[in-house]
Amino acid sequence: MAKDTKVRILNAAEALFAEQGFTQTSMRAITARADVNLASVNYHFGSKKNLIQAVLKRYFDVLMPQIDTVLAKHNVVTGVGGVQSLLMSLVPPMMTLSNVRPKGTALFVQLLGRGYNETQGHLRRFIMHDYGKSVAGLMAALHASLPEVDDHELFWRLHFAIGSFVFSMASSQALTEIAEADFNQDVDIQAVILHLVPFVSQGIAGHSA
Amino acid sequence: MAKDTKVRILNAAEALFAEQGFTQTSMRAITARADVNLASVNYHFGSKKNLIQAVLKRYFDVLMPQIDTVLAKHNVVTGVGGVQSLLMSLVPPMMTLSNVRPKGTALFVQLLGRGYNETQGHLRRFIMHDYGKSVAGLMAALHASLPEVDDHELFWRLHFAIGSFVFSMASSQALTEIAEADFNQDVDIQAVILHLVPFVSQGIAGHSA
DNA sequence: GTCTATAGATCGATAGAC
DNA sequence: GTCTATCGATCTATAGAC
Numbered sequence: 001m002a003k004d005t006k007v008r009i010l011n012a013a014e015a016l017f018a019e020q021g022f023t024q025t026s027m028r029a030i031t032a033r034a035d036v037n038l039a040s041v042n043y044h045f046g047s048k049k050n051l052i053q054a055v056l057k058r059y060f061d062v063l064m065p066q067i068d069t070v071l072a073k074h075n076v077v078t079g080v081g082g083v084q085s086l087l088m089s090l091v092p093p094m095m096t097l098s099n100v101r102p103k104g105t106a107l108f109v110q111l112l113g114r115g116y117n118e119t120q121g122h123l124r125r126f127i128m129h130d131y132g133k134s135v136a137g138l139m140a141a142l143h144a145s146l147p148e149v150d151d152h153e154l155f156w157r158l159h160f161a162i163g164s165f166v167f168s169m170a171s172s173q174a175l176t177e178i179a180e181a182d183f184n185q186d187v188d189i190q191a192v193i194l195h196l197v198p199f200v201s202q203g204i205a206g207h208s209a
Numbered sequence: 210m211a212k213d214t215k216v217r218i219l220n221a222a223e224a225l226f227a228e229q230g231f232t233q234t235s236m237r238a239i240t241a242r243a244d245v246n247l248a249s250v251n252y253h254f255g256s257k258k259n260l261i262q263a264v265l266k267r268y269f270d271v272l273m274p275q276i277d278t279v280l281a282k283h284n285v286v287t288g289v290g291g292v293q294s295l296l297m298s299l300v301p302p303m304m305t306l307s308n309v310r311p312k313g314t315a316l317f318v319q320l321l322g323r324g325y326n327e328t329q330g331h332l333r334r335f336i337m338h339d340y341g342k343s344v345a346g347l348m349a350a351l352h353a354s355l356p357e358v359d360d361h362e363l364f365w366r367l368h369f370a371i372g373s374f375v376f377s378m379a380s381s382q383a384l385t386e387i388a389e390a391d392f393n394q395d396v397d398i399q400a401v402i403l404h405l406v407p408f409v410s411q412g413i414a415g416h417s418a
Numbered sequence: 419g420t421c422t423a424t425a426g427a428t429c430g431a432t433a434g435a436c
Numbered sequence: 437g438t439c440t441a442t443c444g445a446t447c448t449a450t451a452g453a454c
């Protein structure tokens with residue numbers, strides 16, 4: 001019983017963090033949902049900040065090695081098609097996050113979005129410190145597909161693409177409400193990604209055919 | 210002296226809200242920065258939630274009538290070019306927000322991004338209630354430029370586009386750090402928009418030429 | 419490793435004098 | 437309209453018994 005207290009906390013925390021954001025989720029809410037004692041969070045994780053990192057680490061440790069593998073096998077193709085095929089090759093690794101936890105893929109992206117503008121850079125620094133090499137590899141692969149686009153232009157386009165993804169998932173609850181109200185359509189992560197990849201591929205590749 | 214207390218509060222609040230987010234900004238921090246008494250916020254605005262709405266209302270009341278005017282004069286052109294020209298026509302109204310306040314355009318977009326995933330829909334409901342007509346007009350104009358794209362596909366692309374914009378500005382502090390470190394390049398709102406418009410125009414228009 | 423109890427800080431909001 | 441003072445609620449974190 002004692003052994004899975006950490007996991008119970010992680011599971012409860014990620015759900016609440018994704019729904020409400022980090023700041024607006026209290027340790028009391030987390031421990032109540034996990035059905036564990038309030039003090040156990042600090043015993044197992046030391047602090048709330050560490051808990052936030054631990055929640056994301058569970059996903060990054062699964063995702064990043066797969067991305068490294070995909071990038072190592074990746075064949076460079078230039079232009080929109082190349083960007084799109086590169087991005088599509090990242091989809092299966094992303095989808096395996098739902099093996100970590102039910103709805104894991106959606107949770108992960110939501111958490112990423114929350115982290116980007118709620119933690120004042122703490123989370124970003126944590127990511128770049130622990131997984132910076134994988135991120136750099138992805139940027140290099142993208143650059144190889146678009147040799148005519150210069151560095152800082154590619155920098156912009158990549159962040160617009162991240163914004164599209166992260167914002168859409170971070171506000172997916174709002175979007176779900178809108179989409180279901182307007183179109184009576186269910187919103188799930190796979191649908192978002194399949195709509196997203198062509199969008200950002202076009203945007204990233206720009207005017208190149 | 211008494212007369213501009215409301216304005217002092219609004220100015221201090223918007224700066225802190227944009228920097229730190231709504232939840233993480235206390236009324237004490239706001240009143241300290243505004244150099245007014247703590248109790249004056251509740252006297253003038255009633256609550257923190259009302260203050261948040263008042264901060265955004267200052268910008269919406271300037272922006273939305275201009276967007277209505279632009280849309281009324283807009284000539285429909287289909288395809289990527291039409292989308293791009295439509296979006297470009299929204300840039301001047303956006304830029305006038307810097308007349309409301311120094312750096313007003315950037316502040317507004319940052320606040321919008323914060324509001325979208327920090328206020329649990331309160332702000333979105335406020336916007337749609339007070340300015341929903343203008344938003345609907347913009348969507349209709351976009352649809353006219355892309356008659357071959359169906360409703361829910363356009364819905365997705367539009368939200369990706371909003372995500373690109375809002376995320377980029379909401380995390381502009383982080384992006385500024387990265388950009389200046391990597392490319393020694395200053396990041397300002399005009400630069401973001403000029404990079405963004407082609408990106409989202411391509412993305413929204415999709416495969417249509 | 420789990421619990422109770424509580425320290426210590428901070429929050430939004432308000433009562434009431436001026 | 438502005439101020440002091442404070443209420444009552446909430447928060448993270450920890451000490452110490454078991």
